[in-house]
Amino acid sequence: MGKFAVxxxxxxxxxxxxxxxxxxxxxVELDRExxxxxxxxxxxxxxxxxxxxRGIRALEDFTAVLRANDVEKVRAFGTAALRTAANGPDFxxxxxxxxxxxxxxxxxxxxxxxxxxxxxxxxxPFSGRSLxxxxxxxxVEFILADDHEVFWAKSFPIGVAVLYKDFHRSxxxxxxxxxxxxEHLAAVLVPLREAIQRFPAEVLIGAxxxxxxxxxxxxxxxxxxxxxxxxxxxxxPFFRKLLPTTLAQRLAMPEVPPERAxxxxxxxxxVDYVLNLAPFREILVSHYAMKEGMLVxxxxx
Numbered sequence: 001m002g003k004f005a006v007x008x009x010x011x012x013x014x015x016x017x018x019x020x021x022x023x024x025x026x027x028v029e030l031d032r033e034x035x036x037x038x039x040x041x042x043x044x045x046x047x048x049x050x051x052x053x054r055g056i057r058a059l060e061d062f063t064a065v066l067r068a069n070d071v072e073k074v075r076a077f078g079t080a081a082l083r084t085a086a087n088g089p090d091f092x093x094x095x096x097x098x099x100x101x102x103x104x105x106x107x108x109x110x111x112x113x114x115x116x117x118x119x120x121x122x123x124x125p126f127s128g129r130s131l132x133x134x135x136x137x138x139x140v141e142f143i144l145a146d147d148h149e150v151f152w153a154k155s156f157p158i159g160v161a162v163l164y165k166d167f168h169r170s171x172x173x174x175x176x177x178x179x180x181x182x183e184h185l186a187a188v189l190v191p192l193r194e195a196i197q198r199f200p201a202e203v204l205i206g207a208x209x210x211x212x213x214x215x216x217x218x219x220x221x222x223x224x225x226x227x228x229x230x231x232x233x234x235x236x237p238f239f240r241k242l243l244p245t246t247l248a249q250r251l252a253m254p255e256v257p258p259e260r261a262x263x264x265x266x267x268x269x270x271v272d273y274v275l276n277l278a279p280f281r282e283i284l285v286s287h288y289a290m291k292e293g294m295l296v297x298x299x300x301x
Contacts, residue, residue, distance in 0.1 A: 108155020
């Protein structure tokens with residue numbers, strides 16, 4: 001039985017996931033590594049020297065883990081930050097020279113397709129349509145789908161690193177800055193609003209970063225191995241609690257991971273904006289997303 005791996009070079013986080021095929025054809029996780037790189041800490045258009053060094057070291061460490069696990073097939077892919085950074089191609093070339101790993105660029109719409117495929121491995125079949133939302137550092141992918149079909153999908157350059165860099169200037173965030181974020185989202189997300197009118201959805205399925213935090217805080221019970229769920233009305237007290245806090249206050253909160261304390265406010269403003277686009281009743285948090293979708297395709301090959 002072969003071992004397969006994917007490396008996701010995200011804007012904020014680099015992930016390595018190693019699996020093998022289970023007896024039922026599902027994914028059996030063998031190893032998972034995560035490094036917070038923050039490629040866009042100096043802006044989305046150029047990778048700074050500190051982030052560059054963190055990224056290269058992470059890939060060298062991942063290479064050692066791959067060798068130790070005797071992995072048969074590896075696929076590495078870059079997303080928003082590497083697509084937009086002027087020195088992204090140089091970064092990819094250095095990764096190849098230092099580790100032998102070939103990094104492919106994944107366009108936003110391909111990200112959305114793979115996210116849907118991954119999410120469907122984690123959540124149970126559901127009736128009706130859902131809006132899948134994957135929050136990254138450079139981009140956010142939205143997919144309107146049921147468990148069989150994607151009706152609409154699009155990637156938007158409104159990841160939390162982008163929103164944080166462009167709008168979160170005060171500590172705590174000011175009312176004016178929050179309004180600027182909302183006005184920006186209203187302008188950029190016109191296609192999403194129109195799509196939700198055409199394909200109504202009652203369940204929001206969140207994946208990645210911020211939704212993992214929300215699940216940890218808001219899901220009272222966690223009986224499901226690959227996803228969590230909680231009612232939408234549980235979101236708002238947590239949102240209101242964090243909104244007036246400073247970075248120092250958030251770093252002192254046990255429910256806020258320190259690596260997410262800086263960008264979580266703009267992330268919550270983004271989630272709040274999306275929740276107001278439709279009468280969502282429930283939020284599901286998928287533990288699978290693009291990495292797992294890519295693995296499913298890799299194993300099928």
